[in-house]
Amino acid sequence: MQPVTPPQPQHDPAPSRFSYRLNRWMLTPFYRRALRTGVPALVMLGTVIWYVSDEARVNQITDTAREARQAIEERPEFMVKVMSVEGASPELAEAVRSDLALRLPMSSFEMDLDAMRLKVEAFNAVASANLRIRSGGVLAVEITERQPAVLWRSADGLSLLDAGGHMVAGASLRADWPDLPVIAGPGAEMVVPEALELIAAAAPLKSRLRGLVRMGERRWDVVLDRGQRLLLPEDQPVGALERLIALDTGRDMLQRDITVVDFRNPRRPTVRLNNNAIHELQTIRDIESGDLAR
Amino acid sequence: MTELYQTQRSMRRMRKQAMDRGVIAILDVGTSKIGCLVLRFDGSEKFLGADGVGSLAGQSSFRVIGAATTRSRGVTFGEIDAMQETERAIRTAVQAAQKMANVRVDHVIACFAGARPRSYGLDGQTELAESIVTENDVARVLAACDVPDYGREREVLHAQPVNFAIDHRSGLSDPRGQMGNSLAVDMHLLTVDSSAVQNLLYCIKRCDLELAGLASSSYVSGISALVEDEQELGAACIDLGGGATGVSIFIKKHMIFSDSVRIGGDHITQDISKGLKVPLNVAERIKTFYGGVMATGIDDREMIEIGGDTGDWELDRRTVSRAELIGIMRPRVEEILEEVRVRLDGAGFDQLPAQQIVLTGGGSQIPGLDGLASRILGQQVRLGRPLRVQGLPQAATGPAFSSAVGLCLFAAHPQDEWWDFDVPADRYPARSLKRAVKWFRDNW
Numbered sequence: 223m224q225p226v227t228p229p230q231p232q233h234d235p236a237p238s239r240f241s242y243r244l245n246r247w248m249l250t251p252f253y254r255r256a257l258r259t260g261v262p263a264l265v266m267l268g269t270v271i272w273y274v275s276d277e278a279r280v281n282q283i284t285d286t287a288r289e290a291r292q293a294i295e296e297r298p299e300f301m302v303k304v305m306s307v308e309g310a311s312p313e314l315a316e317a318v319r320s321d322l323a324l325r326l327p328m329s330s331f332e333m334d335l336d337a338m339r340l341k342v343e344a345f346n347a348v349a350s351a352n353l354r355i356r357s358g359g360v361l362a363v364e365i366t367e368r369q370p371a372v373l374w375r376s377a378d379g380l381s382l383l384d385a386g387g388h389m390v391a392g393a394s395l396r397a398d399w400p401d402l403p404v405i406a407g408p409g410a411e412m413v414v415p416e417a418l419e420l421i422a423a424a425a426p427l428k429s430r431l432r433g434l435v436r437m438g439e440r441r442w443d444v445v446l447d448r449g450q451r452l453l454l455p456e457d458q459p460v461g462a463l464e465r466l467i468a469l470d471t472g473r474d475m476l477q478r479d480i481t482v483v484d485f486r487n488p489r490r491p492t493v494r495l496n497n498n499a500i501h502e503l504q505t506i507r508d509i510e511s512g513d514l515a516r
Numbered sequence: 517m518t519e520l521y522q523t524q525r526s527m528r529r530m531r532k533q534a535m536d537r538g539v540i541a542i543l544d545v546g547t548s549k550i551g552c553l554v555l556r557f558d559g560s561e562k563f564l565g566a567d568g569v570g571s572l573a574g575q576s577s578f579r580v581i582g583a584a585t586t587r588s589r590g591v592t593f594g595e596i597d598a599m600q601e602t603e604r605a606i607r608t609a610v611q612a613a614q615k616m617a618n619v620r621v622d623h624v625i626a627c628f629a630g631a632r633p634r635s636y637g638l639d640g641q642t643e644l645a646e647s648i649v650t651e652n653d654v655a656r657v658l659a660a661c662d663v664p665d666y667g668r669e670r671e672v673l674h675a676q677p678v679n680f681a682i683d684h685r686s687g688l689s690d691p692r693g694q695m696g697n698s699l700a701v702d703m704h705l706l707t708v709d710s711s712a713v714q715n716l717l718y719c720i721k722r723c724d725l726e727l728a729g730l731a732s733s734s735y736v737s738g739i740s741a742l743v744e745d746e747q748e749l750g751a752a753c754i755d756l757g758g759g760a761t762g763v764s765i766f767i768k769k770h771m772i773f774s775d776s777v778r779i780g781g782d783h784i785t786q787d788i789s790k791g792l793k794v795p796l797n798v799a800e801r802i803k804t805f806y807g808g809v810m811a812t813g814i815d816d817r818e819m820i821e822i823g824g825d826t827g828d829w830e831l832d833r834r835t836v837s838r839a840e841l842i843g844i845m846r847p848r849v850e851e852i853l854e855e856v857r858v859r860l861d862g863a864g865f866d867q868l869p870a871q872q873i874v875l876t877g878g879g880s881q882i883p884g885l886d887g888l889a890s891r892i893l894g895q896q897v898r899l900g901r902p903l904r905v906q907g908l909p910q911a912a913t914g915p916a917f918s919s920a921v922g923l924c925l926f927a928a929h930p931q932d933e934w935w936d937f938d939v940p941a942d943r944y945p946a947r948s949l950k951r952a953v954k955w956f957r958d959n960w
Contacts, residue, residue, distance in 0.1 A: 236604030246620050
C-alpha cells in the first residue's frame with residue numbers, strides 16, 4: 223500500500239485550499255471594491271492625518287499659502303491707486319473721501335465694494351452710489367445726489383428735503399434758498415409730494431406765496447403775504463386750490479381785505495374779513511338801509 | 517424517497533437563486549478531464565440577433581464567460597475514488613474558469629458518467645377529481661407511480677415523466693387543462709449508486725460551492741449532441757468517455773433509457789501502453805496522434821517512433837507500424853461497441869421507429885470509428901458534436917465537451933421532473949388543515 227499521505231509532487235497545478243479561498247475572496251465584488259478604493263483612500267487619509275498631526279508642518283503650509291496669495295494680490299494689475307468721486311458736489315466728495323478713508327494704493331482683493339457702497343449711501347445727500355474698479359487701478363465712485371425740493375421749517379430749524387421727503391441737508395438761512403418753497407407744521411415732511419403738487423398748482427400766486435403749513439397732520443394751509451391764509455380741505459386739496467385760484471382770477475378775491483379763505487368745505491367757502499373791512503361793510507350796509515344816523 | 521425529494525427540491529431552489537444572481541458554473545467530472553464552464557444569464561432578449569430572432573431559437577439565454585479544463589485526477593470509471601485528488605482537480609478547474617470569467621461563482625451544476633446508472637420505466641394511474649387536469653392531478657399521478665425496489669445503496673438521479681395518457685388518448689406531453697376521467701403517466705426513473713453521489717457532493721462542498729443540480733452525463737450529452745428531430749423520432753447517443761461509455765436513448769424529446777458501459781478511452785490507452793511497453797502518457801500521445809480503427813495498406817508502411825527515456829538505445833529507438841497500433845486499438849473499440857450493442861438490444865432500441873445512433877465524447881474522435889460502429893451498431897451512425905453555445909471558446913467545441921455543453925442547456929432549460937410538482941395534499945402527513953378548509957367550504 224502507498225503511504226496514506228503520499229509525498230507531494232514537485233509541481234501540483236492545483237491551488238491550495240487557502241489560495242483557492244483567497245482567490246474567491248478577491249473575486250467577491252464587495253472585497254474587490256473595498257481593496258480597489260477603500261484601502262487607497264484609507265492610506266491617503268492616514269497619511270494626511272499623520273502629516274497634519276504636527277503643528278509646525280501645518281503652519282508651514284498655511285504660511286506658504288498665505289504668501290502665495292499675497293504675492294498674487296499685490297501684483298500691480300490688482301492694485302488700486304486712485305479714487306475718483308463723480309457726480310457729487312465738492313463738499314460731498316470730500317466728505318465721502320474722508321469717510322471711506324482708504325489708504326491707497328491698496329489691493330482690490332482687500333476692498334469690500336458692497337460695504338463701501340452702503341457706507342456712501344448712508345450719507346443723507348446721496349441718493350444712490352455705484353462703485354467699481356476701472357482698469358488702470360481707479361476706484362470709481364459714481365454718486366447721484368439728492369436734489370433739494372423744499373425747505374422744511376421745524377422746531378430744530380430749517381432743513382432741505384428732496385422731492386421724496388428725504389432729508390438732504392440742514393440750512394441756516396431762508397435767504398440762502400430763495401427759490402425753494404417753505405413747508406412747516408408737524409408731519410409736513412411726511413407728505414412732501416403733496417406739498418409739491420400744491421405748490422405747482424399755486425404757481426399763479428407764486429409772488430405772494432410764503433409757504434405751506436400742515437395743520438393737525440391732515441390738511442394744508444397756504445400762507446400768503448399780508449397774513450392771508452387759504453384753508454384747504456383734507457381730500458383733493460389741489461382741486462380746491464385750483465378753484466380758489468379761479469375765483470381769484472375772476473373776482474380778484476385775494477386782493478381784497480380778507481384774512482382767511484376757508485375752503486375746508488369746498489361747497490361752502492367762507493371768508494373772514496379784517497376788522498376794518500367788517501366796519502366798512504357794516505357802514506355800507508347801514509347806508510343802504512338808511513340807518514345812517516346810528 | 518421523501519428525503520431525496522427534499523434534496524432535489526432544495527437543489528432546484530439553489531438553481532433558481534443562481535439564476536437570479538445570473539451566474540452559475542457547470543462542472544463535468546470525467547475520468548480523463550474535468551471541465552468547468554461559467555455561465556451568465558441575462559435574459560434572452562439581450563442576445564437577440566438583427567432580425568429579432570434569438571440565435572439558436574432563443575435557447576441561448578445564457579453566455580459562457582469562463583471555461584477551463586484540467587486533467588482529471590482520482591476519477592476512475594466516471595466515479596471518484598481518491599477524493600483529495602479530485603477535489604484538487606475541481607479546484608483547479610473552478611479557479612481557472614473563475615479567473616477567465618472574473619466573477620465568483622457559488623452555485624454549480626455537476627454531471628458524472630459512472631456510478632452504474634440503471635433505468636426503470638414506471639407507470640401510474642389516478643382518477644381525476646374534476647374533469648379538467650390540473651397541476652395537482654399531475655402531482656398526484658406522479659406520486660401514484662409504484663416505485664420499484666431499486667436497492668438501499670442507490671439514489672434517484674432523474675425521474676422524468678415522459679408520457680401522459682388521459683383515458684385512452686396516449687402520447688400527451690402536457691395534460692394540464694385537458695378533460696378526461698383518468699390520468700396515467702409513464703415515468704423514466706434513473707438510479708445511481710449513492711456512494712458516488714455522496715463522494716461528488718463532498719468534493720464540491722469542500723470547494724465551497726453549492727450544488728444546484730446533478731445530472732447524468734449520458735443524458736446531458738444526448739441533449740447537446742442529438743439534433744431536435746433525432747430526439748423527436750428516436751435516437752441513441754453514445755458518449756465515448758475516458759473511463760465509461762454512456763448510452764442514452766431519446767424519443768419524443770425525452771430520455772427513455774440510460775446506461776453506461778464501464779470501458780472507455782483510458783482502457784484503449786492502457787492496451788497501447790501494455791502492448792507497446794510504453795508509459796501511459798506516451799501511449800496517450802500515440803493514440804491521439806496516430807490512432808485509428810480501420811487499417812489500410814499504407815498503414816503497414818507508416819512507422820511510428822515510440823521513443824523512450826531509458827538510456828537503452830535499442831529500447832529508445834523502437835518503431836511500430838500504424839497497422840500494429842490499429843491492431844491493438846481495434847479489439848478494444850470493438851469490445852466497447854459490442855457492449856453498447858448489448859445494452860441497446862436489452863433496452864429494445866430496435867423497436868424504435870428511427871434508429872439513429874450518434875457517437876460523441878472524446879473517444880469518438882478516433883479516425884474510422886463511424887465505419888466500425890456502423891458494422892456493429894447498424895447503418896445509421898453519425899459522429900455528433902455539441903451544439904454551439906454563445907461564448908464557448910473554440911477549444912471547448914469538440915465532441916469531448918458534449919456533456920459540458922449539454923449541462924449548460926440542462927441548466928438553462930431543465931426538464932420537468934417529479935420533484936418540480938408539489939406533493940399532493942393528501943400525501944401530506946399533516947393534512948388536517950386542508951381537510952378543515954375543505955370541510956368548511958362544503959358545509960358553509
